[in-house]
Amino acid sequence: MMEHGRKYVEGKEIPAEMLHEILLKLPTRDVVRCSLVSRLWRSAVKNSSFRKLHDASHVAAAAPPEVLMVSEHRKRKGRCAEASVFNVSSGKPMCHVVNPPGYSLTNVCGGFLCFAPTEEDRVQPAILCNPATGEKLKLPETPMSGWHDLVALGFSPSTSERKLFRYTGMMTSSKKYLDVYTLGESSGWRRHTYIPRHGPRCGSHLPVLVGGKLYVVIDRPEGYRRKPDRILVIDVASEMHCTYRLPRFEAGVQVNAFELRGQLCLAVSDGGWCKHPKVQFWVMPPLDRLVYSEDEGTELNWDLRYSFYIEGDFKRNFPFICFSDPPRGVWLDDKEMLCYRLGNTLYKYDTNAGSVSPNSEPLQWNQKLVLPPMPRRLDGQWGIYPGYRPTLLSPLTFLSPPSKEEEEIQQFERALLETLRTHMSQNVGSAVDERAAKRICGRINSSDVSLFPDIFKFR
Template sequence: MPMAQSDVVVAVREIPNDMLQEILMKLPTKDVARCCCVSRQWRSALGDPSFRKLHAASHAALSAEPEFLRLSGVPCGIGQSVKTSVFSLSSDKPMCSIAKPEGYGLADICNGLLCFVDEHGAQAPALVCNPVTGETLELPAAPPLSNKDHAYFFAFGFSPPTNEYKLFRLSFPLCSYSSEEQRVNVDVYTLGDARGWRKDSFLSSSRPLTRGNDTSTPVLIDGKLHSNTKGWNAPMWQVAAGVLVVDVPTETCHAYPLPDDLGTYRYDNPLAFELKGQLCLAAHVLNSYNRPKALRFWVMATENKESDSEKEPHWELRYSFFVQVEPPIPIRWPWSCVSWSAWFQHETLFYTCNDTLYKYDTRSSVPDHGRLLQWDKQLQRIPPYEWLWFIHRGYRPTLVSPRIFELPPSQDETIMDVCS
């Protein structure tokens, strides 16, 4: 005999919280978030901070493919906050809207948390947001720069062994005239750590790139942040000289050189992204007329440890593609005027050039480094700015609330509250 609708509702309400949480632990993050609308009991069970933390570390959450987010900002008024809406590419309805101060931009996406920093203020407090829950937390202000003339940028990372989120601020001189001046200062803050910011520094053969374009955005892979670098006294037009690797758990930094025959044009920095758990660099090879003739994908591979030391990573050429820009670009145009991007998702390489999107199924053939491959399909034409400037990679939804990292009020603040 089939159950009446009222019986079904009663049965659902009688599910114990621990059993309900165990069942929902196996669902993807977005499905769990939708379940909060079922009833008050479900919302209460899924709002439990311990459940959120366990689900964020579950296989259902960690095995999810990285997604893409689109950010759209609308100023609320001159000198006021900016309302930024966060969209998933699969929906026209925003996941959430964030009110952030004017001048704040997205520094990084780490798992399911977005970190916004003041692009013109080295000490301004960063904002961390979870689009799924709509919660936002303001982090403690960074310490003053060791030198006010230094350039800087922020990077947001995650340490899998310790389950910690960390915000790094790297500052450095734009020029150096001695080996001792080739030093990068590192300020680190672990979210939720009452000790506050910590200072360190290291000598480097190259300096980080200043932020401002897609090629300088750090890429987080297996607890390591990767970012392009350039020579200390290199001209403004010179391309990247190496890759800076920041180990989030140990907070150590190392700069590694790029492949000798990378082949990129002097105005065209390589673009970094994750390919099957490894750092991949996409770089063009241009002909004598400064037009692209090929696109190469280099992968940073690591050696197994020998005795007590670990060998430096080395580069492997994984894919090479024939490239032809349509319509043809006049010879007088520099390649730097061309908008392009590349990424990897669902076993497929994607590449945009101007307003055309290409793709290649990596399962279709065994890589042959000696020949140029052809793209499987040319997809629809799209506005290039949507992919290059507004689309952000590496988002994995999570239920972790930024507010669990909120510091308790200091003793002075508690006394002021009591007196008031």
């Protein structure tokens, strides 16, 4: 925002300082709408200093979490990975992201989406995207070797730092590592040794960010099957990490983690192996501090909050569950409805109606909806991602300073361009007709303006 000058709206002038204060008190979605008032307001919202102040304001911090629907698919020609992002509450599209082949959404962190390669070439760098502005940034590639099983973005409210975590395994060793990069810093990647007997599977258990900690369900290998057995907790600020044992559920084989009113909650289902399939929701107790245990799993007193039967002919709908489990998902919508997706069925329960007691019968779902299936000819998938809090902060804010090698390349390119321009002006400048030059400039400004689109687009 300009320090001097005045803004004019409907014939009335507003001091720049007052406009600044007004916009800082508005939620992100309202600020986006205000940018459509005039070019001056749009310019004020685009200002990087204002966007940083708004992101750090109490209004942005107190914003209620929203739920995103992300539809990912591939174009067979060129195999580029595309993702369409929608806000479930408003039902409106937010942005369309085109990534290199093999990329997929790994997690949502505040107002940013983190994309990383999950197939083909996993050594490629992660991509950070802000769906509210449509901007994205390719983060630095890690120079450390290893085949990653998980990439997740985390945020620490205490330090206001955003960090990228990369869970890495070695092909020739059983050792595991946590590679960490603080966004925007020049220090680069750091490596922490971690030697578990468990590990996350890429795309199997998505990480969840709650209160400055990342939670990832990890599996214990058992022959050809992998059983969820522990949960890995990473403190974003201190980068300390440890594991805790999952609750001792009856026959749980499928686990989905999500945030339930500021606490981590696990949706545990028996996978249809029982006569009456059931799903239970366990809440993790608050962790004041992380407790390290040499046996890789401290016991916790989990709280059983909800329990339901899964209705319908489960085995008939999913006969090959042992080889290909149907997609699942769980979230809490803006109306306090607990939503559980199993394949193409969505179950809903009003959490205001109460929870289950330890020895009582399972609760009854309030709604059961049939979701439209994705056409078979499309190579894609869709998922629900809760915990989104919109922000105006640009991913370009975290652009790391250039390395010495990059600085040398930039200096060389500037010197080369300057030499070429000097040579051209000495030999060609006198032969250029001034009127012809004006006509050329006019044609460029009028017809080729689409070559320079505004990267800041509000949806």
